[in-house]
Amino acid sequence: MATPAQSTTAPEPLDEAALLALGRRTLGIEAEAITVLARRVDGDFVRACRLLEGCRGRVIVTGMGKSGHIAGKIAATLASTGTPAFFLHPAEAGHGDVGMITREDLVLALSNSGETDEILVLVPVLKRLGVPLVALTGNPASTLARAAEVHVDVSVPEEACPLNLAPTASTTAALAMGDALAVALLRLRGFTEEDFARSHPGGSLGRRLLLHVADVMHTGDEIPRVGPDSMVSEGLLEMSRKGLGLTAIVSAEGRLLGIFTDGDLRRALDRRLDIHATPMRSVMTANARTIGARELAAEAVLLMERHRITALLVVDAEQSVQGALNVHDLLRAGVM
Numbered sequence: 001m002a003t004p005a006q007s008t009t010a011p012e013p014l015d016e017a018a019l020l021a022l023g024r025r026t027l028g029i030e031a032e033a034i035t036v037l038a039r040r041v042d043g044d045f046v047r048a049c050r051l052l053e054g055c056r057g058r059v060i061v062t063g064m065g066k067s068g069h070i071a072g073k074i075a076a077t078l079a080s081t082g083t084p085a086f087f088l089h090p091a092e093a094g095h096g097d098v099g100m101i102t103r104e105d106l107v108l109a110l111s112n113s114g115e116t117d118e119i120l121v122l123v124p125v126l127k128r129l130g131v132p133l134v135a136l137t138g139n140p141a142s143t144l145a146r147a148a149e150v151h152v153d154v155s156v157p158e159e160a161c162p163l164n165l166a167p168t169a170s171t172t173a174a175l176a177m178g179d180a181l182a183v184a185l186l187r188l189r190g191f192t193e194e195d196f197a198r199s200h201p202g203g204s205l206g207r208r209l210l211l212h213v214a215d216v217m218h219t220g221d222e223i224p225r226v227g228p229d230s231m232v233s234e235g236l237l238e239m240s241r242k243g244l245g246l247t248a249i250v251s252a253e254g255r256l257l258g259i260f261t262d263g264d265l266r267r268a269l270d271r272r273l274d275i276h277a278t279p280m281r282s283v284m285t286a287n288a289r290t291i292g293a294r295e296l297a298a299e300a301v302l303l304m305e306r307h308r309i310t311a312l313l314v315v316d317a318e319q320s321v322q323g324a325l326n327v328h329d330l331l332r333a334g335v336m
Contacts, residue, residue, distance in 0.1 A: 026160040026168070033156040033169040034176050040153055041180065048134045048150045049184045052083065055132070057104030059085040062093065064118050066167040067110040067174065074108070074178030081186045090118035098125055106132045108181075112154075112170045114142020123147045136174055152177060213300055214293040216333045217314050217323030218244065225250045225321060228257055228281035232268060235260050235280050244326045246311045249284045255319045258284030261311070290315045293322050297335045300325065 014022075052059060059078055063071030071087055078085035088097060088107075101107065107126055109119050114137035123144070126133050135148035138155035145151040154177050160168035224242035226235050228249050238247045239260070249258040260280060268275065268283045290313050291300050300312055304327060314323035 022162075029158060029160040030169045030172045033173045036157060037154060037173050037176060044150055044152050045180070045184075048152050048181060049188065051106060051132050051134055051150055052108075052181065052185055053188045055083075055104070055106040057084075057102055057106070059083055059106050059108055060088045060101055061085060061108045061110070061178075062088045062090045062119060062122070063110035064090050064116045066171050067112060067116070070171050070175045070178065071108075071110045073175060074110075074182070077179060077182045078185070081182050082189045083182070083185050090116070090122060094118060094121050098122060101126070101129065101131060103129050103131065106134065108134045108136070109144060109148070110136045110174050110178075111142075111144050112138040112167060112174070114139040114144040116144070119144060120147075136177055138170055138173075211297040211333055211335055212293070213291055213295050213297055213314055213325065214323070216297055216329045216335070217293065217325040218242070218329070219323045223321060223324050224248060226280055227252070228279065228284070230280050232260075232265075232273070232275040232278045232280060232283055236265065236275065242324075244311050244324050246313070246324065246326075248288075248313050248321050248324065249280045250321055254321060256288065256290065256313060256315055256321050257281070258286045259288035259313060260284045261309075288313060290319075292316070297330060297333060301330055301335055304330075 059075070061071040061075040061078070062068070068087075068089065075085045075087040086100075088100060090109075093100075107122070109122075111119055114135065120143055123133070127147075132150075133148045134150045134152070135144045136152050136154045137145050138153070139145060140151060140153050140155075154170070154173045156169040156173050158164055159166065159170060222242060224238045224244055224247035226238050226247055226249060228251070230249075235247050235249075239245065246259055246261045248256055249260060251257055258281070260283065264283055264285055268278065273283065289303060289307055289309060291303060293314050293316070303312065304310060311324065311326035313321055314325065316322055
């Protein structure tokens with residue numbers, strides 16, 4: 001049996017200049033695709049946003065092949081910015097997973113041609129359920145575009161692939177339009193940094209916005225504190241034992257009277273005071289900078305930066321000392 005002849009011609013070697021030119025050409029084509037796309041954001045985009053905003057269930061994003069990869073990313077972006085969403089593989093949907101779709105949902109379908117069989121099979125099911133369909137395609141005259149309640153045109157002048165075959169500029173355009181929808185919805189829903197942090201508790205933003213002073217402060221016997229009649233030498237020993245760079249001066253009831261830090265020590269030494277005969281009340285700083293345990297740890301960072309200090313005492317409404325923390329505690333917690 002004869003086999004198709006295969007080319008034995010080796011590809012022409014590319015020098016550095018040729019490789020650089022290819023890279024720049026690709027980026028240029030994709031940048032132009034998005035520039036063209038931006039000029040095409042119109043009433044259809046607004047209608048798509050309104051439909052998505054009004055969805056009482058979840059936004060189900062679907063696409064096949066490379067469009068499927070883009071659809072997965074769009075679903076993840078929507079979910080992390082306040083719009084409940086997930087990716088549904090259209091082939092799996094045709095074999096039972098369509099049961100994941102409820103009448104409260106909305107489907108966002110991606111297909112560059114608008115003729116992807118696995119997606120078109122779902123259209124009658126969506127119509128029967130009364131589920132709105134928003135389509136992102138590169139062909140406004142396609143079957144999918146015509147079946148959708150709203151069609152957003154994401155066509156591109158050309159692919160970056162030299163053969164004009166592999167999805168490159170078209171997937172970039174679809175991804176960018178998905179981001180545009182997600183950002184518009186974020187603003188429509190009044191989504192805040194705190195909302196984002198709740199969706200990303202493991203990320204640095206989550207730690208910065210959700211962690212409270214109570215979560216990082218030292219408590220109990222770890223709090224450095226002495227009485228006002230203790231000698232400076234005793235205060236220094238307490239600072240050394242607790243290692244926070246300060247000690248609180250407290251009344252018999254535990255209320256804060258003042259604070260003693262490295263700076264106060266330097267000033268005491270400059271005055272040539274006898275640390276074994278000088279009481280803490282004589283060298284402490286009254287009106288110490290403090291913070292509440294329920295405040296965000298990010299507020300502690302701001303307070304330290306604003307007043308150029310490296311440690312804080314934590315007090316309650318009655319000025320009773322509840323804890324202490326320093327810059328190293330905030331660094332370990334990932335807040336700084």
